[in-house]
Amino acid sequence: MVRGYISKIDRSxxxxxxxxxxxxxxxxxxxxxxxxxxxxxxxxxxEVNFLSDRSRNPGEFTPRDTIVLHLYGRFCNASKFAGEVDLFEATDAVKRQYPIDENRILVRGFSMGGASAWHIGAHYAGLWAAVAPGAGFSETAQYQKLRLTGEGAPPAWEQKLWHLYDATDYAGNLFNTSTVAYNGEIDPQKQAADMMERAMAEVGLRLIRVVGPQTAHRYHPDSKIEIARMLDAIAERGSDPYPRKVKFTTWTLAYNRMKWVTIDALGRHWERTRLDAEITGETSVNVDTQNVTAFTLEMGSGGCPLDPARKPVVIIDGQKVTAPGPMSDRSWTAHFRKSGSQWTMADTVTDAGLHKRHGLQGPIDDAFLDSFLFVSPTGAPQAPGVAKWVAAQEKKAVDEWRRQFRGDAQVRDDTAVTDADMASSNLVLWGDPGSNRVLARIADRLPVKWPSAPTQVPILIYPNPLNPKRYVVLNSGFTFEDYAARSNSLQTPKLPDWAIIDTAEGKIVRAGFFNENWGL
Incomplete structure (x- = not known):
């Protein structure tokens, strides 16, 4: 059967x-x-072809007593960007209609779908009973055989942003779930599992692989039987929402939660970040961290095995911190923050003030994972030399959103933007402080100023000064549109938090990331 939902991103x-x-x-x-x-x-x-196929084709696997959700994923993006959001919106829609066992959800796919399973499986490992990728790709550089230095190499910020989606960088998270990989023996896309096997081995994990004998890019019938046997056994047992031990690796607060561990602040984005937590006794928890400056340990009702009558000692990087004990329903929440080299208890998740946090950490493409609104200029530009470029880029962004993410970007004139719009949406402001009324209100509160060169224009993402719980973006849609048709493995962010573009020469003058306090 076919169903649908209305997306929070663009109301499509x-x-x-x-x-x-x-x-x-x-x-x-x-x-x-x-x-x-x-x-x-x-x-x-x-959409029509997808719906037609789903109406008559049950799919590659139909496990007994199992509901199977076939994701459209907003076309072909390997479940990245808005395609990743589609996974959760569609799953939530199914949960509203059917009683789903949260501890028996499995992620599976083949080819590009295998790449999706590697990505979603590794980044959100704590949500799944099992991860079962078939073929696909698991990272960008090796799969594409890209040069990393010299002429033709991607810029440093783009290489750094591979850490957003490369599943190999998150391979250690598969400690928190079960993984069964498949590839045909003579399928070139066995490279994905080769890379993941190597990355998992570096953190002590052994990947089990089912290989279709003398098989190219498809499932071997015998392999399907073997995969089904393994996954059925795993699903029968289900996952443990509160295991005694959690191992978590990330590179960004975009991915900040694993089981009962949440990372609230980093020392520096796009560097390897690790938090391993283990309940070692009735009153003791051990936590080891790397590049973490704030975190939360949280277990829901009935989930905490600590002694409810005693205060536990949490040993963080060798430092002992006494925490409040569990509540009477056996739930437990404790916040910790690092100042200098010293760990202490904290009353709240994060400090007051402007700093990067989950959902407000960049890069530019992050603004398009939630409700966004294109705000068109209606005034006279203060930089006439770039006005034509801005208009062309806005039109291209609208067209590419439809082509790549199968939705219609919401567009409004700057004179029509309301307080409700600012409260509910990330604002993508096109133009300059002369032509865009909303941009004029915030221009002097942004860290990147308008260039003096008449052909240059700034692009950036930043917490909206008029509503710091939402983003403001200047003069950019999603950043990979020129690469989308070549390979899904190239669908990665191409710009960091900010950039200066020379519109006459069509090149990036300079670009970079804001620090953890959204400063330069």
Missing amino acids: VQPYGLVVPPSYSPNAPHRWRLDLWFHGRSETLS
Whole structure:
């Protein structure tokens, strides 16, 4: 069957397919296993073609007593950017209609869908009972055989931003779930599992691989049986939402949670960040960190095994910190913050003031993972030399959003923007302080000033000074549009937090990242 939901990002209707087993009954006394299936790449996979296929094709796997959610993923993006948000919006839609067992959700896919499974599986490992990628890719540089230095090498900021989506950089997170990888013996895309096997081995994990004998880019029938046997056994047991030990690696606060561990602040973005936590006794927890300056330990009702009558000691990087004990319902929440080299308890998740936090950490593309509004200029530009470029870029951004993410960007004149818009959406401001009324209100509160050169224009992402809980973006849509048709592995951010563009020469003059306090 086919269903849909209205996306928070652009108010578009996004489709998904659903296979409901014959055994399903809304009156059953149990909750149901859910498998999420990511499709392969197809440049002709319009919404109509997807819906048609989902209406007549049950898919590669139909496990017994299992609901299978076939994700459209906003076309072909390997579940990155808005395609990643689609996963959670579609899953939430299914959960509203069916009683889903949160501890028996599996992620699966093949080819581009295998890349999706590697990415989603490693970044959100704590959510899944199992991860089962088939073929695909798991990183950018090696898969594309890119030069890292010299002529033709991507700029340093772009290479740094590979840490956003490269599954190999998050391989250690698979400690927190079960993983079964597949590839055909003669499939060139076995490279994805080769890379993940190597990355997992570096952190002491051994990857189990099912290999289709003398098989190219497809599932071997015998391999499907073996994969089903393994995944059924894993799903029968389910995942543990509160394991005694959690190992978490990230590079950005965009991915800041694993099981009962949340990282609230980093020493520096785009450097390897690690937090390992273990309950070592009834009153003791051990935490080891790297590049972490604030974190939270949180377990829901019934989840905390600590002694409720005693205050636990949390040993953080060798320092002992006494924390409040669990509540009477066996829930537990404790915040910790680092000042200099000293760890202490904290009353809140983060300090007051402007600093990078989950959902407000950049880069530019992050603004397009939630509700956003293009704000068009209506006034006279103070930089006439770039006005034509700005108009062309806005039109291109609208067109590319439709082409790549199958939605319609919401557009409004600067004179029509309301307080409600600022409260609900990230604002993408086109123009300059002379032509865009909203930009004029905040220009002197942004860290990057308008260039004096008549052909240069700033691009940036920054917490909106008029509502710091939302972003403001200057003169940019998503940043990878020129690479989208070549390979999904090249669909990565191409710009960092800010850049100065010379519109006459069509080149980036300079670019960089803001620091953890959103300063230069």
